[in-house]
Amino acid sequence: MMKRSKHNIYPALRIAGLFLVAALSASCSTTAPGPRPAANAAYVSMAGPVSLPTPLRQDIYHTVAPGETLWRISRMYEVDIKTIKKTNRIKDVRDLDIGQRLYIPSAAPRIDIVTLYPGRKWKYIIIHHSATDHGNSEKFNRAHLNRGWKGVGYHFVIDNGTCGKDDGQIESTPRWIKQETGAHCKADGMNEKSIGICLVGNFSIDRVSPAQMRSVVYLVKQLKEHYNIPSSRILGHGQVPGARTECPGKKFPWKTFNSYLRR
Numbered sequence: 164m165m166k167r168s169k170h171n172i173y174p175a176l177r178i179a180g181l182f183l184v185a186a187l188s189a190s191c192s193t194t195a196p197g198p199r200p201a202a203n204a205a206y207v208s209m210a211g212p213v214s215l216p217t218p219l220r221q222d223i224y225h226t227v228a229p230g231e232t233l234w235r236i237s238r239m240y241e242v243d244i245k246t247i248k249k250t251n252r253i254k255d256v257r258d259l260d261i262g263q264r265l266y267i268p269s270a271a272p273r274i275d276i277v278t279l280y281p282g283r284k285w286k287y288i289i290i291h292h293s294a295t296d297h298g299n300s301e302k303f304n305r306a307h308l309n310r311g312w313k314g315v316g317y318h319f320v321i322d323n324g325t326c327g328k329d330d331g332q333i334e335s336t337p338r339w340i341k342q343e344t345g346a347h348c349k350a351d352g353m354n355e356k357s358i359g360i361c362l363v364g365n366f367s368i369d370r371v372s373p374a375q376m377r378s379v380v381y382l383v384k385q386l387k388e389h390y391n392i393p394s395s396r397i398l399g400h401g402q403v404p405g406a407r408t409e410c411p412g413k414k415f416p417w418k419t420f421n422s423y424l425r426r
């Protein structure tokens with residue numbers, strides 16, 4: 164179980180982060196050939212848990228998560244693709260494996276890249292918990308592959324500081340990057356029409372960390388606005404008609420979540 168601060172809950176909502184919307188520039192055409200956003204997609208980049216006035220760059224290692232391309236990793240740390248390729252002796256940008264450790268020289272503090280794609284497919288947002296005290300996108304990907312699914316069933320995973328990820332880190336999964344149907348809520352046909360967000364943790368016994376709350380509120384706000392999803396269609400998994408589950412946990416702080424969402 165993780166130790167969490169009891170005071171200063173959700174203090175950082177004010178540092179909502181950098182909101183960047185930009186069209187895909189021509190310079191991107193030489194970058195990763197993997198799943199790439201449409202030309203008119205918007206990019207939302209979010210400040211990391213520690214928002215520093217001057218980026219303090221340092222050499223780091225990064226473990227490749229499902230769906231991550233060199234394009235994405237390059238933007239996460241503001242290091243150009245050529246440098247990452249050269250340092251890691253990568254010949255082809257497609258030669259990237261889940262779990263591969265990359266050396267990123269002079270990396271800026273991580274920024275979570277959330278791409279907002281065009282489309283009218285997404286009508287609901289469903290919040291889940293992992294019902295585990297640890298995890299990340301890679302772990303759920305493996306678990307869901309073992310169930311015979313096409314990899315991690317959620318569209319986003321919000322980490323809790325375990326399994327090598329930062330507390331509050333937002334991971335976009337391949338299902339989001341490829342704009343595919345989820346595998347997170349069968350009830351009421353939600354897999355086809357909803358965006359699935361999983362917070363790592365078991366919120367029947369544990370608390371949502373302040374960093375996770377900050378991230379889920381930020382993420383839901385961006386998605387809600389971009390896809391024009393009303394608040395009444397932002398549901399916990401267990402609130403979906405026909406779903407028999409207490410997910411995202413009996414103690415999920417709906418009051419706090421909803422009040423921050425309204426701000």
Ligand SMILES: [Zn+2]
Nearest residue numbers: 291292400410
């Ligand atoms: Zn669930």
